Amino acid sequence: MKGPLTTMTGATALVIIMAYFQGGTPLLLEGFRNAYHTMVRAIPLILAAFLLIGQVQQLISTQLINRLILRFSGWRGIAYGSALGGIFPAPPYVYYPFMASLRGKGIPLYLFLSFLSGKQVYDLARFPMEVSLISPSIACLRLALTLPLPLSMGLLTRCFFGEASLDDICTQHKGKEAGV
Amino acid sequence: MTSSILIFLGLGLLFVILNARSGRHGRGLNDSRTMLWGVLPVIVVAFVLAGMVEALIPEQFVRQWLAREAGMRGVLFGTVGGSLLAMGPYASFPIIASIWSAGAGWGTVISLITAWALFGLNKMPFEIGFFGLRFTLIRVGLCLPLCMGAGALAHLLDLVVS
Known part of the structure; x- marks a missing residue:
């Protein structure tokens, strides 16, 4: 968390300086008042959200997702892949290595993309944060509008690439890099 | 906002009970605390940045x-x-x-x-x-x-x- 914190602190310092030069102390005070009011309103929801996130991470294991994703294919695979992506409880530095661990098993590209899009769009562990930090109505609207997105992603990929596996795509990439 | 808090608390407690059957609820609570503690400084700074952006x-x-x-x-x-x-x-x-x-x-x-x-x-x-x-x-x-x-x-x- 040190990297993001440094970046955020730097950006905040820059914005504070800009606010001071644009509107002086009154604008600075307005900014701090905005921050205070939003934070006070969000604290109970943030605490409840973290209680939920910690338990979800214990309830759903990587092994369980691994077992399930290898069982399905076709449109059913797309639906299950999207849903499993949504409940996979991990940040990018965990779910990308997890997906990479499934390489070499001949899993079609469309299943990978359904899983990845499901993770990025549904993300059960992130949704409570979206509700608490943005707004419940916006979070629900966003989820409703993007609900078909991972499924469409899977169907589109299947339409364009058929049963080609992730290894086929990555091998072509490596082949080109090596000048094959 | 209040209904969201109640939903999250309800789900959180339900999952605590489910995890308690396998004795993992304590680890879940510990994970929650560790994660929140780790990201709290980022959240606070982000709120200040957001407040300033809103004013600017x-x-x-x-x-x-x-x-x-x-x-x-x-x-x-x-x-x-x-x-x-x-x-x-x-x-x-x-x-x-x-x-x-x-x-x-x-x-x-x-x-x-x-x-x-x-x-x-x-x-x-x-x-x-x-x-x-x-x-x-x-x-x-x-x-x-x-x-x-x-x-x-x-x-x-x-x-x-x-």
Whole structure:
């Protein structure tokens, strides 16, 4: 968390300086008042959200997702892949290595993309944060509008690439890099 | 907001009970505490940044580029802006919330969140590193119209509802 914190602190310092030069102390005070009011309103929801996130991470294991994703294919695979992506409880530095661990098993590209899009769009562990930090109505609207997105992603990929596996795509990439 | 708190608390307690059967509830509570403690400084700084952004964004800019009146420009701005937010949810969401509070339309906000989730710069190094540029380009090429479609749909809904 040190990297993001440094970046955020730097950006905040820059914005504070800009606010001071644009509107002086009154604008600075307005900014701090905005921050205070939003934070006070969000604290109970943030605490409840973290209680939920910690338990979800214990309830759903990587092994369980691994077992399930290898069982399905076709449109059913797309639906299950999207849903499993949504409940996979991990940040990018965990779910990308997890997906990479499934390489070499001949899993079609469309299943990978359904899983990845499901993770990025549904993300059960992130949704409570979206509700608490943005707004419940916006979070629900966003989820409703993007609900078909991972499924469409899977169907589109299947339409364009058929049963080609992730290894086929990555091998072509490596082949080109090596000048094959 | 109160109903969301109650839903999360209810679900959280239900999962505590489910995890308690296998004795993992304690580890879950510990995870929650550790995660919250780890990201708390980022959340606090993000709230300050978001408050300042909200105060700084001129009304004219919001009307022209982000509000409902901006139309598809807002959707386009949201898609580009969301992909450039190279931070985690704890840092990005308060900033998106401040843009929403400043008067942005549904189309802009939905595009911002969706683009951040699908191709935020914070995920790209992992993706390119593990699967290569070709995989990433294929994914982004397929995602982009879907992301803009979601934003356009939100914008249409915004027009219908208002």
